[in-house]
Amino acid sequence: MTDASLPENSAAAPAHRSLNTVDARTRKRNRAExxxxxxxxxxxxxxxxxxxxxxxxILFNGVGAFQQTFIKVPVYLDPAKLDKSGERDIEAIKKVSTFGYTPLIQQGLFDVVQAAGIETPLAKPGDMKQMISPSAAAQVRDTVIENPDLIGQTVDFRILASSRVDGYLKDRVFREDVVRDKNIDVEHLDIVDGLVAAGIVVKEFNLTFITGADASESRPEQAGLGVSILGSFFMMLVVLALSLPIGxxxxIYLEEFAPKNRxxxxxxxxxxxxxxxxxxxxxxxxxxxFIQFAHLPQSAPLVGGLTLTLMTLPTIVISTRASLKSVPPSIRDAALGVGASxxxxxxxxxxxxAMPGILTGTIIGLAQALGETAPLLLIGMVGYIATNYPDGLASGFMDPNSAMPAQIFEWAKRADPAYYERAWGGIIILLVFLMTMNIIAIILRRRFERRW
Amino acid sequence: MPATWLVLIVLALSAIGYVLGRQRALQNAGGDSRALHSLPSYYGWHVALMALVPATGLLAVWLIAQPLLVENTIAGQLPDSAIPESSTRSLVMSDVRRVADGLDLAVSQGAMTRDDAATLRSEFTQVRERLAEVGVALGSDVNAAVLSAAQDYRSMSRVGNLMMTIAVLAIAALGFVYALSRTDRDFRARNVVEQGIRALLVAAASVAVLTTLGIVLSLIFNTLEFFKLYSAWDFFFGTTWAPSFGGGSELGVLPLLWGTFYISLIALLVAVPIGLFSAVYLSEYAPGKVRSVAKPLLEVLAGIPTIVYGLFALLTVGPLLVQIFGDDGVGIMQASTAVMTAGLVMGIMLIPFVSSLSDDIINAVPQAMRDGSYGLGATKSETVRQVILPAALPGIVGAILLAASRAIGETMIVVLGAGAAARLSMNPFDAMTTVTAKIVSQLTGDADFASAEALVAFALGMTLFVLTLGLNVFALFIVRKYREQYE
Structure with missing residues (x-):
């Protein structure tokens, strides 16, 4: 831009330069622009x-977690196996472990396969094992214990398919790979194809994923995020109850009262x-x-909440101060003028x-705390398998639990494609929560924010 | 939970105090609130606060102090003979605590009577089996010293709890009575209440100082503890990181620092150009509509939790990079976890950080400077490069430093995306690890806090804290020192 005064430029300046013809230099500058x-x-x-x-x-990988493959199996609840005495004594029925139920379910599925006319080299009911989730036996057992009168009848159950079958229907497990897989064989997949055609194996919406508890490493099909959502919820209660008033x-002190001093x-x-x-x-x-010094219980949402409170406080203080600052001094002056202290x-x-602004800042701070994982790793919220719902308020705060992001991390660590799918699905749920909170914050701001 | 009950009782007392205080003041004024010094509610608040605040304060202090005191006393009373060769006092103490908790549980479930639990003798009873019945698993058999220590622990705790209950209730009642006795028509209740509230506000503001103090103290104490077990020289200048919980670990921080810096460098190489150009485009070129859509969308990247980025690195970016640079492609990448994976993803995370900060700074450059530049015939890009960026440079450098400090402290992305092997390598497609990732791996699991392998995490934390704090302070310093002042 100072080129006009350059000597060679002025010396070589042609006499007839027109604005209509673009010279090389301008072209260069325009190109640079x-x-x-x-x-x-x-x-x-x-x-x-x-x-x-x-x-x-996230969406591509995670949506699958909200669908789960179920098998509709009529199971004959054999009194000879489940209630040998025949007295329907609940204690005696409880003594039969899940091992007693597994053959019945396998038999049920085997009969279904036979009835559907699917040709298969698998000739034993025991061969059905690979298609059924290990959780099915517990499910049937719980139903029986709840209602012992069912013994002796044939009851229709909707049981979980094993994670490989689930993966096969979700294009996670392929026929070519199954050859090396000891958990399932190609013959099983043939059966699955037949059962899908017969409408016995179905993919349905998986509510357990949202409300259920975490499962052991070998049962990804059973795992859910519900318990850790509760853990996160209790943690957020602690964060809200502490960081809002303290923040x-x-x-208020820093913005309104603090003297200028050290x-x-x-x-x-x-x-x-x-x-x-x-x-x-x-x-x-x-x-x-909190853990070494104060001996609070490890993995407890209370400790997580306290830690996250300390982390969230600065965020809340900064946004609260901004909204206190935006209240014009005339308001204070008017109040003082009519005799208020x-x-x-x-x-x-x-x-x-300033309240709308404070609430907005608090919600955003909470959203941040909800997604935070790293501090939770150190206070032991990872590695704990959250299989139990907290019973009651005190247990919700004090008993070991997981939290949403910690649970997602835990699943990601398990190095199983079925759990990866859960982790992505968990992220969708987490993001839905965060989005909701942020939208509430935006609405609050739009609705109540005052311009002075 | 006696503490909960105590809090509820004190709360109830203070609620009664509010009503009584208010009533008494009004009575004193003959039912005419104009004769009072303050509004009637202030008299109520005065009594309520006097009953509530000192008592809950005492309760909080007591709850923190009592376990420490009991712990120390019992630990001091443990004879040296009760501590096995392979163990430490703190490990035996955790046994004592567990036995004591187990006894408590047994009593509360009715499996043992209170007297039983207090007089139990390990010579006569299989304590381990009896506790297992109520669901308390003990690692080893309980010896006599541990059992009697546990019984002492219980009795001291019980006495302490009793004293706490008495003291807290007494203080609450005292405050209540004292406040009520001072209540009359001339008492300046508003001034007293406002002073009290002000003190509470100051206390709340001090939490920030206490937090910093807590961070610094917990880091320093444990770091010193670590340096007692492991030489500081070897830690800071060792080039091998090979912890083994069996002993004989080499805990040199240099490979970790190298991994940290390498990953941060790649992250900044991604984030700074993209962020800076976005900021320039959005603030100087983009039409209002584009800006109002693109800016919030970019900021969505900043609102996504880091665990999401971690998973993205592990499962999407890593495998993608392996396809290109792995054995089927270029052949320099072994696994999907690598410096490049973590760096790229971290770069994506930092884009909005750089762009929003730079955007603010560019917008703060006064319009007059742009107009002057345009008036001299400069194009927009020339104005940006030669006028706006130099004017905004200190702020932008500050923003980049802040982004760097964010990158150094980032945990989840590197835990999931960078790998676990600590090595000094130049190849960005190698797996390396960082300070933060090692803090996590050394402190998760059931490590014994007294071992050098666990304590090293605190030294790493200290290093990290000092690094990030230094970067932040330096950023602030640059911004303050070189900032152009426009009016």
Missing amino acids: ARFRAYGIAAVATGLVFLVILLGS VAAS FTDLIEVNISNLAAVPSIVFGILGLAV KMQAVFHHVLPM
Whole structure:
């Protein structure tokens, strides 16, 4: 842009330069301009493409988890096996373990296969084992114990198919690979094809995935996120109950009352630094203070909540201060003018007006805490298999549990494609929660935000 | 849970206090609230707060202090002979705690009477079996010293709990009575209540300081503990990372730091150009509509939890890279977990971080400078490169440093995407590991906190804390020092 004054330029300046003819230099500059602009567009596009790929692969990989393969099997509940005494004594029935039920289910499935006229070299009911989830026996047993009168009848059950059968129907397990797989054979897949045609093996919406408990490593088809959703919920209760009052109180002090002195500066510096401390360091803090020092129970949502509270506080303080700051001073002056004390002015007038902003900030802070995983690893929320629902409020806070992101991590670690699918599915649920929270925050902001 | 009951009782007391205080003040004023110094509710609040705050404060302190005190006393009383060669005092103490908890459980389930539990002798009873009946599994048989320590533990805890109950209730009642006795028409209840509330506000604000203090102290103490077991020189300058819980570990931090920096570097190489160009485009070129759509969409990337990125790295990006660079392709990548995998994904995560911060900074450059540049005949890109970016440079450098500190502290992506092998390699397609990933792997599982292999995590945490804090402070310093001041 300073080229006009360059000597060679002025010396060689042609006498008749027209704005209508574009000279080489201008063309070059225009090209550079277009290039620069294209870089910008490319950068934004790259970012958006990454976003699309990310969300796409989540959806593509995760949707399968919401569908599960079930087999409809009529099981003859043989009194000779289940209730030898014939007295329908509940204690005696309870003594029959799941091993007693497994052959009955296999027999049931075998009969179904025969009845459907599927030709198969598998001639024993025991060969059906690979198609049935190990959880089926427990399911049938629970039904029988609940209602012992069923013994002796043939009852229709909807049992889970094994994870390989499920994977076969979801294009996760292929015929070519099955040859090397000791858990299932090609013959089983032939049967599955036949049963699908007969409408006996069906893929249905899998509610257990959302409400159920985690299962052992070998039963991915049974695992669900429900218990860890509860764990996350109790953790968020702790975070909300602690970080909202403490955060708001701290912000009110810093924004409205704090004198300009060393102590105030110290707090300010601390808060801004804490906001930038890596989350894993908060995990170390939680481990050292709450578990090592205070002997709170490991893996408890209470400890997770406390740790996440400390992590969320800076976020909440920063956003609360911003919304307190946006309340114009005239409001305070007017309150003070009619005789309110400083405290009354803040609590009766400034705080209510800043409330929408505070709530928005709190929800966003909670959403952040909900997705945080690293600190939870250190306080033992990973590795704990969350198979039990908490019974009651105290148990919800104090008993070991998992949390949504920790559960997803746990599944990702199990190195089984069926569990990978669960992990992606878990991410969909987690993102739905986060999206809901963020949408609520946006609506709150739109609906109540005041412009002064 | 006696503590819960205590809290409820104190809460109830303070609720009664509110009503009584208010009533008493009004009575004193002859039912005419104009004769009072403060609004009637302030008299109520005064009594309520006086009953509630000191008592709950005492309760909190007691709940923290009592286990420590009991623990120390019992640990001090344990004879040296009760500690096996292979064990430590803290391990024996955890046995003691478990036996004590087991006895509590047994009593509460009715499997043992209270006296039984207190007088149980390991010579006569199979404690382990009896506890197993109520569902408490013990690793080894209970010896006499541990059992008697556990019984002492229980009795001390019980005495402590009793004293706590008495003390807390007494303080609550005292506050209640004192506040009520001061209540009359001339008492300045509002001033007192407001002072109290102010003190509570200060206490809340101090939580931030306490948190930092907690972080620093827990890191320092455990790090010092670690350096007692392992030389600091070997930690900071060792080039081998080979922990083995059997002993003889080599715990050099250099390979971890190298992995951390390598991954962060790749992440920044992805995030900075994309983020910066996006920011420039969105703030200088993009029409309003594009900006209002693209900017929030890019920021969605920042709102996605890191576990999602971790899974994305492990299951999508890693296998994709292996297809290109693996044995079927270029042949320099062995497994899907690699520096490149983690770095790329982390870069994606940091894009919105760089772009939003830079966007704010570019927008803060005054319009007059752009207009001046355009007036001299510069094109838009020339203005951006020669006027806006130099003016915004300190802020942008600050933003990049903050992004770097975020990259160094990132955990989930590297735990899932970078691999577990600590090595000093130049190949970005090798699996390496980072400080954060090793903190996780050393502290998860049932490691004994007293071993060097577990304590090293605190030294790593300290290193990480100092690094990120240093970067943040440096970023702040650059922004403050070189920022152009426009009015």
